[in-house]
Amino acid sequence: MSDMNTAMIEKYRNSFLSEVEANVEEGEWVKMCMQCGVCAGSCPLGNAWEHTPQKIFMMIRAGKRDEVLTSDSMWMCTSCYNCIVRCPRELPITHIMHGLAHYAKRLGIAPKEQPTAKFAQLFWDNLMKKGRVNELKLGVDLYFKVGEGMKTAMKNKDIGLAMWKAKRLNPMEFFGGHSIKDVSGLHKIIAKAQELEEARIAKHGG
Amino acid sequence: MAKREYSFYPGCSSQKGASSSNYLVSVQTMCEELDIQLNEIPDWNCCAASIGYAGGGELPRLALSARNIALSEEHNPGQDIVATCAACWLATRETQERLQHDEGLLAEANTALAEAGLKLRADAPIKHMAEVLIQDIGYEEIGSKVKKPLEGIKIAGYVGCQTNRPFGIAGESYENPKYLDKLVETLGADSIPTYEKKVQCCGGALAFSEPEKSQEMIKGIIEAAYDHGADMIVTPCPVCQMNVEVYQDQINATHGTKFKMPVVYYSTLMSVAYGRSAADAALNGQVIPAKKLEEIAAK
């Protein structure tokens, strides 16, 4: 993969567009964008985007590989699906954003300190352990791996307390906690899925 | 009226002691009243919501939901799958449709599932509980069960994102869905049809990682509700419910606001309206108590 990171991508060439088409979830839609900007205007996170989705699609077509993949813009997506339902060309923008983010992560060139990127990874690791998300561990992990550790933890302790009072947070979860029975089965399934996906991407010069 | 049966996918957050366990309680109460039997999918797993994408690629994430669907097909054959959590519903239904429209993916998913001796047809309808209520049961029947109309309570219907987009409830618009308002009216309370934040995203996905961004969005949602004179907000989504409810103190601290807006589930409202106890309606699960509901429940 590393050689691909440094691969020379020329301007306004199909190479990066083709790479996205082959390797990014729903990437084959990028070519259909007509630059109307309705996605950009529909995103609830507004200014948080350095590059709006429609601009990212143009950047992909302009061959700006590194700028796109190292951007933190895709990580701004809150999966609200506003853009998808309004897009006049039916681009599944939410998924493309997730796909680009994942692809950047996979290539190891996603922004290192992007909090959502970290959280998304934590979430995945967390659910992978026992097949179900352990909110408490996830929360605590967050405070120390994403937030500023104790400070964040203290900031949120009142919430934790309130949730506990409302029986919506169980300290015991920290030890053991909910789990599915067939964890190993799940792991096998996911491993296989990963393997299949690797193969597909490798085939397309991943 | 025959009992309705569904294959039920509760999702992580509604497990005992989890952030929306109160949702599950009120849903169960509501179902008892409506003569609905929920058959939990055995050994269901997390759907990865829409945030697992950093670690999980497309196929692995699809595989998660595929496993749940396969289990449902095996253990609850012929039953529609119903989810109460917007994210669970969305992920499962999305997986369903993607696999239906892409034979290659379906084949790959099955190859993966085979590792755990599962297989999948991906043909059962996947419904959100709101769909069950509106499409399978209907306002009329919902209304007919009301014992204690929620009179004098003004409720802002907050639909949020994922219950509404990209699938939404049949016949409802993405920009201005009306079903929560209709439901509120059906239960005898006052709705706010012009509530402009109905479908505004609460930033759930960023609540942990980038709270300042999400809390900005939550602030708008609550403010608008106050502007319309709402007593409480009702929502069909656990992520929305938690986000909008639990950060109000922090928002007050940051922005000097005085928010104390209860945020409840439609199932909470229904349980109360159907004359059940505060406990059955899981009113004790409110971080911000819904006093007006407690009063009615106490009557």
Add this chain to the structure above:
Amino acid sequence: MADDKKFAGFICTGCGIGDRLDAGQLEAVAKREGKMATCQQHEMLCSKDGVQLIRNAIDTDGATHIMIAACSRRAKVEAFNFTDVAMSRANLREGVIWARPNTDENQETTQDMADDYIRMACAEVKFMTKPHASGEQALNKTILVVGGGVTGMTAALETAAAGFSVHLVEKTGALGGWAAKWHKRIPTRAAADGVLNGTNVDLPMPMDNDVDAMIAAVQGSDKITVHLNSTITKTSGAPGRFSADITTESGSTATENFGAIIQASGWKAFDASGLTYLGSANADVVTNVELEALAKAAGDGPIKRPSDGKEVKSVVFVQNAGQNSKEEGHLPYHSGIGDLVAIKQAMYFKAQNGKDCDTTILFDNLRTPGAAGEDFYRSGQQQMVIFSKGKVNEVTSAGNGASVSFKDQILDEDVKLDADLVVLDLGMVPNSGPNPYAVTDELEKLPFQERDKHKAEVEAKIASVTIESILNLDYRQGTDLPHLVNGFTDSHFICFPYETRRSGIYAAGPVRRPMDIKQAQDDATGAAMKAIQAAVNAGQGSAAHPRVGDLSFPSFRKEGCTQCKRCTVECPFGAINEDEQRYPQFNESRCRRCGTCMGACPVRVISFENYSIDTVGQQIKNVDMPDEFSEKPRILVLACENDAYPALDQAAMSGQEISPWARIIPVRCLGSVSLSWVTDAMNSGYDGIVMMGCQRGADYQCHFVRGSTMAAERMMKVGDTLQTLNLEPERVIVHEVAITDIERAPRLIKEMEEVVEKVGMSPFKF
């Protein structure tokens, strides 16, 4: 005929006319002053038995001239459709009772109005005769088509399919024109029903070129005679009896007769040599026209770049090259189809040079309109053609290939992009003959008073460029179809796109407007329709648009004619030639019956059977003129029958008041207004004259194109006439009035009422 004229009047008392007016008095006026031999009243003249009443008067009592006093001439046309007699109509409903308030104090003036309209209608009909076709033309079922490209061939085939014969004249040695040179065609269809949205669905692709099949069809048709290497060296006559000299390169000439003519002389590519900043000198910078040749040469194999024959791996399309720009050496307009062409050509590369061939289209506004257009855009995207909103600054050489500097307007940055090949999107330039009105059109851009000053230089400037004639018409006003703008011969009417200013000659295809093959074929079919129609109508001696079916045509009293040539100069349609004794020759079927010649004639010798100096002049004279001290001024209103008159009708219908002093006469066109009417009116004591014509100038709305302009210019001189009578010039005014001016038109008359109040009553009342 004049001897056995029999006059019959009819007065309708329906729709409140009888309640509001003294019908007995109207009848008396019609008989006593209007000299109607008989005059009958009916409570519903448009009813079956009302119409029968009139019919009987014609059939049994032999009435030859009838005066109908009822509603507006625009109403109940079907009922009062007596084509076998001369007929006039007095507008008592919209023109009088609906235009005046129903109150006692208005009673007298309202009755006055009605009485006058009876007098006027009687006077008018007295001087009318029922029009007869001259029989000048016979039906000629052969159509001349000039130009053998797709447009001309389509026109020929469609005409033949309707059973008419065609002579198809092509300048070059082969049929097919540009289209024969194209590798493929822009698709004519949108996605088929049922095709879903997607990234790999069945969307329109470039179509195979079917010009050869067309050529075969033309050559195979027994109704079409093809003349290759031939041009038209002389065209004379008129619809129904055109005569054209078809001359071959070798100089031999054949003369043929035609019912009508279609000019499909097509277009030429804009000359790119001026676009050096776009690298026009670079071998690897080609025009979109040149690219077709490269693609065709490559067959279905890869397209190679000219400089070194390398297979093209990257190509950039520079859209609107030298178009939409007022700069010297650029095209001031946009050809419209360039983006569709670029998408088509980009797809050549995807198909022939491989999917990985990079194709970038730099556009400003992507113009892919309609259903087929937008689907072709999607189709291009599906093929991974890259579209970028970019402004190109320059194209420079980079050894072989070229590099394009442009601003990406989305990414907001300047880019330099290397490519094996650059394609310039050039505009289409019409192949039209010299514009007969080049000088006038230029001069009319100047203020009226400055025109004479610049006349000479403008004439010199125009004369300095020689443009080859296409039709070589022997018309008094020039050899070819008039231009609209930028050399295109399109008509200026939105609702009547085929109405050129040369009756029976229809332009089709890119000579009218830049267009692609499909549009040109649709256009050619329409032109063929009009040509056939023109031939048929000419055969019956009836007018072409807009006075369709009108059989009257201008004639003149030779002994009175001074050969001043005003009529031949002012006719908006170039219908009038001069015969060998230099008298006007009207060419009936070229004439549109607007009467501009009549208005132009200083000695009043030109007239139509049913519209003449007298039919209007006598109406003016027969209005009862109260004396100076009556406080009853009279305002003459001459209103264009197409716009101003309907506007006044509608004003009355929607409850607007019209001045009781107004006496309104509809005219075919303000261009037909003779100065003599104005002077006569002034002499007989009218206090003011309001003329209402259509908008003139660049966006003229006059249905006879120049009529209102001519009128306006003539009336500029009316001031002098008034001076000599020492009357105030403000007593006469010309307004531009649109059919929508239902509130304004009555106000304009009211304003004249105020003028009269200011300057006082006319001293010329006897």
Add this chain to the structure above:
Amino acid sequence: MTEVVATNETILVVGGGISGMTAALEAAETGKKVVLVEKLPYLGGRVSQLYKYFPKLCHPTCGLEINQRRAKMNPNLTILTMAEVTNIEGEAGAYTATVKLSPRHVNDNCTACGECAKVVETEFDDEYNYGMSKRKGAYLPHVMAHPMQYVIDPRIVGTDEGQKAKDACKYNAVDLDMQETEIKFPAGAVIWATGWQPYDAAKIQPYGYDRYDNVITNVEFERMADPKGPTGGKIVRPSDGKEAKNVAFIQCAGSRDRNHLYHCSRICCMASLKQTHYVVDAYEDAKVTIYYIDIRAIDRFEDFYATVQAMDNVTFTKSKVANIKADKDGNPVCYGVDTEGYHRYENAHDLVVLATGMEPSVAKGDFPVDIVINREGFIEADAANGGVFAAGSASDALDVNRAVQHATGAALKAIQVVNRVAGAEA
């Protein structure tokens, strides 16, 4: 009972808008017998509801006046209004058409004197003004309507309002017993000119046409600008009648959008440029914003575009507006991103005009005859259509000029068929 004299040499024209009228008149003026069927009570179609044409800013009613005069005078032409073709059977040269005639409740005796309208009080939404005003239950559709006859709204038939109208008529023109009838007649060729209808703006949910009074459509704006229209030509806000000086036009409202219409409606860009003139001519201090994806101006239209670009109070923003929300004062606020260099905007306007596109009037599957249509529902020229030829906007989104050209060609196509039938030629 309407009688139609027709043979296999007769041409049936379906639709009496500018395209249908043109096709019918061109054929009739070439000596062909033509039956023109129009479903409304008057001819002229959408064009009769326009105030001005681009690019000349001249008036559609001017051409309509001439076309109507041509129609009144032409003996070859039979016009059926309030009539709909329900079935066409047979083949080129030998069709049988079934036409449903709805009762006008007014017969040819009508002199358009208007007495019936004076006595009737019941009012209904005026379709001619897209419901922006009311009209009586007895009405003349508009002041230029042809046939120049009143109509009795079926909703007052059987009420004493209906009786009042009947009693008020001195000419026995009001016939309350008139029934819906069906007639059949032969035709050799058919010209299908059913034209277009404005896309239902309420379906474009992000723009809140159904929620905000001050969001209107371009066709409604056209009526507003017309002195004969509901506001007497004043450009105002529906919500409060205040002058609308800051006006936004949103292009591709429903067009080029897989959620609505796939196709580009071609005319909307030019229509908005034209309507910009209305605003700028109405108010010295006007301010116009045009939100667009591509401005599709070609050949002669380019000059028209250039003139508007040159106006310093007009802004062009390359952006598809994301959504509209109304602020406290009822101003529609447009949210979106200017894609040229990425600028986020939040612009409040007095009035937003949606440049809604054209969709075919006849829905897919509603054609009473087999005909080839494309994904967008427009008729494709195809040999399979036999003697049925599309004219004007039934074939594609066309401006008036192109529609008339196309209709003129369609007339010839039909003539070719009936000439073959006649064996004789023209």
